[in-house]
Amino acid sequence: MSSLGPLSRRSFLVNASTTAVTASLCSPPTARAEVSLQANDGTDQLGKQNKVQLSQIHGPSEQNEMAPEPSLPANKRVGFAVVGLGRLSINQILPAFGASKHCKPAALVSGDRAKAMKIAAQYGIPESSIYDYKTYEQLAANPSVHVIYIVLPNGMHEEYVVHGAKMRKHILCEKPMANSSVEAERMIDACSKAGVKLMIAYRQQYEPHNRALRKLITDGELGRLRGFLSTNSQQMGDPAHWRLNKALAGGGCLPDVGLYCVNAVRFLSGEEPVRVSAQIWQPKDDPRFKEVEASMSFTMHFTSGLQATCTTSYDTHKSQSLRMEGTDAWAEMSPAYAYHGNKLKWSKLDKGKETQFVPQLEEKDQFALEMDHLAECILKDKPPHTPGEEGLQDHRVMEAIYEAAKTGRLVEIAPPKGPTRAQELQQTA
Numbered sequence: 234m235s236s237l238g239p240l241s242r243r244s245f246l247v248n249a250s251t252t253a254v255t256a257s258l259c260s261p262p263t264a265r266a267e268v269s270l271q272a273n274d275g276t277d278q279l280g281k282q283n284k285v286q287l288s289q290i291h292g293p294s295e296q297n298e299m300a301p302e303p304s305l306p307a308n309k310r311v312g313f314a315v316v317g318l319g320r321l322s323i324n325q326i327l328p329a330f331g332a333s334k335h336c337k338p339a340a341l342v343s344g345d346r347a348k349a350m351k352i353a354a355q356y357g358i359p360e361s362s363i364y365d366y367k368t369y370e371q372l373a374a375n376p377s378v379h380v381i382y383i384v385l386p387n388g389m390h391e392e393y394v395v396h397g398a399k400m401r402k403h404i405l406c407e408k409p410m411a412n413s414s415v416e417a418e419r420m421i422d423a424c425s426k427a428g429v430k431l432m433i434a435y436r437q438q439y440e441p442h443n444r445a446l447r448k449l450i451t452d453g454e455l456g457r458l459r460g461f462l463s464t465n466s467q468q469m470g471d472p473a474h475w476r477l478n479k480a481l482a483g484g485g486c487l488p489d490v491g492l493y494c495v496n497a498v499r500f501l502s503g504e505e506p507v508r509v510s511a512q513i514w515q516p517k518d519d520p521r522f523k524e525v526e527a528s529m530s531f532t533m534h535f536t537s538g539l540q541a542t543c544t545t546s547y548d549t550h551k552s553q554s555l556r557m558e559g560t561d562a563w564a565e566m567s568p569a570y571a572y573h574g575n576k577l578k579w580s581k582l583d584k585g586k587e588t589q590f591v592p593q594l595e596e597k598d599q600f601a602l603e604m605d606h607l608a609e610c611i612l613k614d615k616p617p618h619t620p621g622e623e624g625l626q627d628h629r630v631m632e633a634i635y636e637a638a639k640t641g642r643l644v645e646i647a648p649p650k651g652p653t654r655a656q657e658l659q660q661t662a
């Protein structure tokens with residue numbers, strides 16, 4: 234059996250322990266901001282030298298209490314401008330800075346100044362670092378901003394990413410990356426030309442339970458992968474919300490929540506789907522679904538023999554689960570894609586008896602882990618684990634799913650340009 238304990242605690246965050254690093258937060262010549270991880274005494278501030286571990290006071294039968302890994306001091310942290318102060322920013326992202334080790338909120342961009350002032354006061358952001366959509370480009374001159382985090386409706390991602398890259402700031406962009414693969418390619422191109430990093434915020438790829446399942450699979454515990462079943466659905470209420478507007482959302486449940494199923498099977502298996510069949514449901518008499526689909530089901534086929542059957546809906550009670558079936562074992566997560574409380578169990582024949590294992594993993598803030606990963610990539614000049622190309626391939630898969638649903642045919646999916654998924658994971662995981 235795999236040892237899942239250590240994985241959940243430490244091996245997941247890029248090991249920031251030993252080498253002293255001096256890196257450019259904004260690498261291009263303009264708006265250059267140097268940061269040094271070198272402490273005054275010459276030690277690495279992220280390194281073991283700064284870790285304070287107190288002696289244990291309990292007996293040998295008790296679990297040791299571990300000190301946290303060292304954090305960067307406030308004046309060395311990577312500064313984020315959060316663009317769009319909606320539900321995700323206010324309820325998840327901004328509170329996650331409290332759990333982050335390397336990042337801090339440095340600026341806000343919002344159309345509602347009164348709301349932004351209240352949020353800025355809570356997070357210690359100066360009034361001079363509050364912008365609106367018309368003054369967005371003034372972020373270029375703010376030296377405390379190293380990363381722009383785009384948390385706007387999907388149809389606005391391209392414009393704000395491309396302008397952010399032109400300002401020579403690194404970019405973290407919410408999922409789905411854009412409204413189409415064409416937009417996604419332009420975003421990758423803009424960031425590459427500007428020499429800035431582009432990461433897509435696939436938080437579940439940084440979440441301990443999803444990571445643990447990926448490790449079970451790569452350790453061979455499940456054998457050869459044959460079946461993946463997943464659903465990600467929720468009940469939409471407000472018919473006027475942008476998620477039901479095609480121009481702002483790009484589609485309905487598929488790009489918003491169904492995307493998690495697509496990305497999970499790619500991440501967990503390390504394989505790329507090669508063709509897909511699909512069905513779509515868009516009721517004519519429901520005002521919520523005038524422009525976008527209510528539900529979809531689709532089956533992705535892989536050359537290894539793996540088949541992934543997924544459902545997604547904007548018209549069912551919240552439901553988020555996955556099941557990976559291999560030749561030697563199965564694993565389930567329910568919930569699989571939640572902000573909190575994800576659960577993993579797996580089952581195999583053990584000493585002649587079918588046995589279920591329920592790894593006890595420490596819950597961590599996925600948003601903090603994801604932001605800290607980007608900060609480390611910037612400080613150490615490494616490619617992010619979920620770069621723009623990851624978002625681009627999901628758009629290609631989703632476009633094939635829509636085409637399959639429209640035509641009733643099996644639709645081929647173009648392979649990713651550049652390294653395969655498995656090669657990328659080896660480089661960055």
Ligand code: NAD
Pocket residue numbers: 317318319320321322344384385386387407408409434436475481489
């Ligand atoms: P939201 O509706 O709560 O917030 C959107 C924000 O954009 C609001 O502050 C709104 O005022 C602003 N905005 C600016 N121009 C707008 C326009 N023309 N129309 C509508 N709003 C406009 O949405 P959200 O749930 O915060 O989602 C934002 C992004 O985050 C989306 O891309 C979404 O897919 C993504 N998201 C990701 C996760 C995740 O778990 N990673 C979860 C939820 C949302």
